[in-house]
Amino acid sequence: MDQGRFLTIALSGIVLLTAWNSVWFHIEATGTYTQGLEREPTIRTEYIIDNSQESFELSIENSTPLLLYWLQREDISPESTNQEPTDSEPTSQTNSEKTDPCSGSCLDQVRGWVGVVLVALFASLCLSVYRPSRFVTAAVAAIWLIGSVVIIAMVPLSAAADFGISDDGEESSTGGFDTNTQETVEVDQFAHFEAESSMGVSFDGISFYYQSLGFDLGLLSEDDRQQVINSAPSEDEPGYESLIGFDGKLTIGPGGILTWWLLTAPLTVMILLGSRELLEEE
């Protein structure tokens, strides 16, 4: 093996090792209350997956008015007003219906797959140098493609599966949060609710932008709610204080692993081209 190809193989090994040790997937979200709360409280969250752990960071700046808002609002969802949830009821039902797709942590399984893919790519690259053949070349390409799918799709999907996120769940971005139920507040607790969303792609990943504005009925007394539902109060009218505006940005990206993985592509091509020359010489 000539020195150049040895260096390329060594470089591929280093790149794959760096990919393994870098961030695999990250979600960053920032939400600012632009209306209704003093000093525009801002929530920042970051969720990161790497080869050994999932980490979650949450910080709230200007948190006092936000905590007050969460504490002061009343949950007016039909479930909370009609019946008291009990411990036994949801447990037996969900457990009986719950399926465990991974028999354990899906992410741990996918971590294993990523490890296998990285090792397999390195091994196949070495093989393509020592025993070049069309089959090995095809295997290298296939492993690279499979690796791309695993990194881009399987890692986030496995994390989602571990969290129990499925398609049938409805997402809410009202900015409301109920401290009693420990859940975000659904749109049906707001009156005259308007929301706009958009999406963009950048080097960081896919970004979602969200803006909402509505009157949070949970902040109003029971007598005032219907009046606000009937007509949106203007600035000086009672009920206007329940107007909550929320701007959010969510960025989902595959982390540094994808960059390093993509870097293996030119190295792989170089190695495969060298192998092809060898094959043609033979």
Place this chain on the structure above:
Amino acid sequence: MSNRNLSAIICLLMLTSMAPTATAMGPSDSVIWGMSYDWTHFEGDVENMTGVDTNAVNEDLEDAADYAGFILETDQVVSGGSYFITESWDDDTVVTIDDVNGVSHQVTKRITELTIRHGLLFDMGFTAAWTDENESIDIWMSASEESMMVIDAVYTEYVDSNLMVYGGDLEMSGQIGEQGDLSFNLQIIAADEVEAPEIGVGYSVSFEIPSLSSEWRVDEPVDYHHHLSQEPENEDIGDENGSDDNGEASAVGAEYDGGQIRGDYSTVTGYTFYLSLDGLPGEEFGVNLDVFNIQLSDSIPGTGDFREDMPLASGAMWGSLCPPVEDTESLIIDDDTVEAQCGLASPVPAGMAFMMGTSLVPAFDNGFQQLAEVIEQQVSEWMEEIDSGQDVFICDNGEEIPAEWENDGWEDCSDGSDENESGQGGTFTCDNGEVIPASWENDGEEDCSDGSDENDESADAFERFERMAEALMNTNLNKTMEAFAEKLEILVEDNVPSDPILNLEDSCGTMFWTTDDSRVIGLALLNDEQQDGTMEVLLGPEISGVSDHGVELNLLYFDGDEARAAKADILGLTQLKDIAPDSRHDVEELYDILGDDFLPDLDMTDTDEDGVIDFFDQDDDGDGLFDWEDPEPLQAISSGPSEDDGTDAIPGPSALAVATMLGAAAMLMPRRED
């Protein structure tokens, strides 16, 4: 205006522009006294007072652990400084003020300045490692605390020639801050299982008063200064107010209708709380996270004003019970002898104390209002949750049964309404299709033949913890702890004397004031060292005929020029890093105990290449000046001072001051030629 005068004014203005604006020094004949404490000597002072050598106790802990068969290391470091200085003087300029009723009075000013600085750094480290064959426990803990208080208050009191008070003005600014952090790492290996949680918690709270101004005006002039100028005649009052049996001390006091106080303020209340969890077995409890960090922070600005009745009371107890310091004493201040009355009185005028209290309450309330509301609501929510902890299920016929009996597979209500999910939710379907009552799920027994009803991951975790605990109980852990406790008891006996060196029960304190102008000029803390009925001065001014105490503490008392110099030194210190410099906080030993995790990003630079990195070196550039006294701690001076620490060095003029003087001289020079 002549050029000479013009240049002199410009020169004066330029020099004035360089001086701090918020506070200033009083005149050279002011009455000034105060105290300071250097927290770096805290452990030594504890030993001097109690006889307990904390470092020896730490060594006892380590030796006892060594004897018992495990490793334990611990240390603590404290540093910082505290200063309290009060200065007062008279301004005889006659001014006119209006009382509450609009009546004008010709008065002069009595000015009192209060300067408080406090900065404290505290660090503590603890590690322990125990092993017995395959089982082991490792503990790593680091705790730190920082606190700061900066208060500057200027009180201007309006009095007539008879020391009757007509009101006062208060200008104040201050900062109070407190911060604490705790990191705790634990690794337990037992029964072939490993648990290694890492927990970090911390908080910081701060309350800043950028400005507070208030004005107090009386209905009727008040005479509380007379409490310090006219000795109470009725000796009997002394008995009622705690005088000794001889009736040598007597008390006087009064409550006043204080008139009105009004003012305004601005505040900034800030806080940060954080929690960091790593390595907790969250997955087994349904939390798919390995690292969890949460932080809440806020900085709440507040402004407001107030107007209310001024509460006012004053009093003094003449004579002290600290023989030989009992009645009037001669204090030596700046080589002058001052006759002073002994007793108990407020160190600052009653008007100032009450103005500060009355003004701070609304400012403090305003700052913490929102935060207090959050805490109050959260606490009440928790209380509600606790109250509703005993959940009940109300049957359709009105009967009440425990909530957990609902849908448990058995009809507990007489009308059967507790089983309300038509057989579907009240049962659990096993993976193999068998159906069992829902209450049998995760009850600790396998009821499905395939065991699929026992699917609670947290139960697995608890089982694992039980196995680990059992494995630890089968080791020598208990015996090790018993041996440690027994050995420690023996070792500590040598380092903890049965009687303290300085018995505080034999102590007493007294204030000193001058009766001609009713002004407090100092205080003293005395202690009977020989227990012979004669007290010695532990802290206080030089008193004629009274000897100093043999125990020397680093709590310093100063008055006169010494106090003036101390005040000049601390006036500009408003940041914790200035009051308690990091460079004086020697944590090298803690680093040896706790390792890299204590200072993960430690800069290894060693400027003077003396083998001690700058972070631990108290003289980074090796120029003979301690870093906290060195204006350029990283730049050695070529012709610097001697090895002396430089504490007595006279501060040199700044470049700007030199330029100013040269400029002024240049402007004046042509005049001379003319």
